Amino acid sequence: MLIPPTPEHVVWLDGDYVPWREATMHVTAHHYGVGVFEGLRAYPPPRGLAVFRLRDHTDRLFRSAHILNMAIPFERDQLDEAQQEVLRRNRLESAYLRPFVFCDGVTGLSLHRHALSTHVIILAVGWQSAYPAGTPTARGLSLRTSSLTRHHPNSVFTKAKANGNYMNSIMALQEARACGADDALLLDAQGFVAEASGANIFIVRDGAVATPPTTSALEGITRATIWTIAESEGLLVTERPLTRDEVYCADEVFLTGTAAEVTPVTQVDGRAIGAGTPGPIASRLKARYADHVHGRCDDPHQWLTNVSHRAET
Ligand code: PMP
Numbered sequence: 001m002l003i004p005p006t007p008e009h010v011v012w013l014d015g016d017y018v019p020w021r022e023a024t025m026h027v028t029a030h031h032y033g034v035g036v037f038e039g040l041r042a043y044p045p046p047r048g049l050a051v052f053r054l055r056d057h058t059d060r061l062f063r064s065a066h067i068l069n070m071a072i073p074f075e076r077d078q079l080d081e082a083q084q085e086v087l088r089r090n091r092l093e094s095a096y097l098r099p100f101v102f103c104d105g106v107t108g109l110s111l112h113r114h115a116l117s118t119h120v121i122i123l124a125v126g127w128q129s130a131y132p133a134g135t136p137t138a139r140g141l142s143l144r145t146s147s148l149t150r151h152h153p154n155s156v157f158t159k160a161k162a163n164g165n166y167m168n169s170i171m172a173l174q175e176a177r178a179c180g181a182d183d184a185l186l187l188d189a190q191g192f193v194a195e196a197s198g199a200n201i202f203i204v205r206d207g208a209v210a211t212p213p214t215t216s217a218l219e220g221i222t223r224a225t226i227w228t229i230a231e232s233e234g235l236l237v238t239e240r241p242l243t244r245d246e247v248y249c250a251d252e253v254f255l256t257g258t259a260a261e262v263t264p265v266t267q268v269d270g271r272a273i274g275a276g277t278p279g280p281i282a283s284r285l286k287a288r289y290a291d292h293v294h295g296r297c298d299d300p301h302q303w304l305t306n307v308s309h310r311a312e313t
Pocket of ligand 1: 218219220257259
């Protein structure tokens with residue numbers, strides 16, 4: 001759960017740290033969905049505030065911008081340092097970081113982008129992830145197959161975490177909620193399982209873990225993390241096309257994402273998954289993931305970047 005910012009909150013905008021209220025842009029900012037962003041988490045001690053997979057998210061931000069032909073006017077190191085400094089200046093203990101890149105300029109009302117300037121903002125807001133028993137993450141989520149099709153890779157670029165790609169997610173989530181489900185299950189243009197509105201999907205069948213290819217889904221960083229963790233736990237992980245009836249018949253289903261972390265799914269289209277409660281493999285991976293992000297185990301892949309709270313003024 002995101003904690004609303006206070007008036008003292010500071011935002012990084014194009015190299016400057018500015019008060020929350022002054023982090024504004026002109027009404028002519030390009031508003032056609034051409035922009036890219038990231039979402040990443042910083043977790044609280046024991047070993048001190050640490051950002052999970054900071055450089056991997058920054059790398060994906062640059063890949064997304066490259067795909068959309070946007071030149072980010074900063075270096076990766078600068079953005080990594082700014083993300084840490086925004087956490088320090090806001091004295092956040094547990095946070096969600098949202099760097100985003102967008103275009104602005106007087107020709108923002110036109111489809112032409114050549115005269116637009118590119119800007120970068122980094123927001124950091126507090127995150128409180130206390131889910132008491134009985135809430136969706138504790139009981140497992142219900143999904144409903146969406147009437148919307150996930151992106152065809154020749155329609156929008158699915159490897160980019162691009163603003164405009166999220167209209168599909170927002171519509172699908174809205175539809176799923178209106179139907180009483182927690183989230184949407186989106187299928188690709190061929191009818192194979194793609195992902196949820198803001199998370200990747202895995203199934204467990206006969207002890208083996210499978211996830212669909214990322215042709216029509218985001219290349220999730222948590223997806224890659226869980227793949228690594230699952231293999232280190234001795235589990236077989238494969239990437240292969242999944243049909244929705246295979247999802248119905250799976251022993252376990254779970255979603256992965258920076259926000260979702262590892263969230264078991266216990267119902268799809270009104271059908272119970274497995275025993276209808278979070279399964280043992282999803283629960284184990286959820287626990288191992290929590291150990292990694294909270295620095296409670298070795299960090300052989302150097303996934304954590306420690307942020308010391310040396311406040312600069
Ligand atoms: N798919 C979509 C559409 C998403 O928005 C997200 C969240 N960024 C994910 C998958 C999971 O990606 P990650 O694990 O990198 O957060």
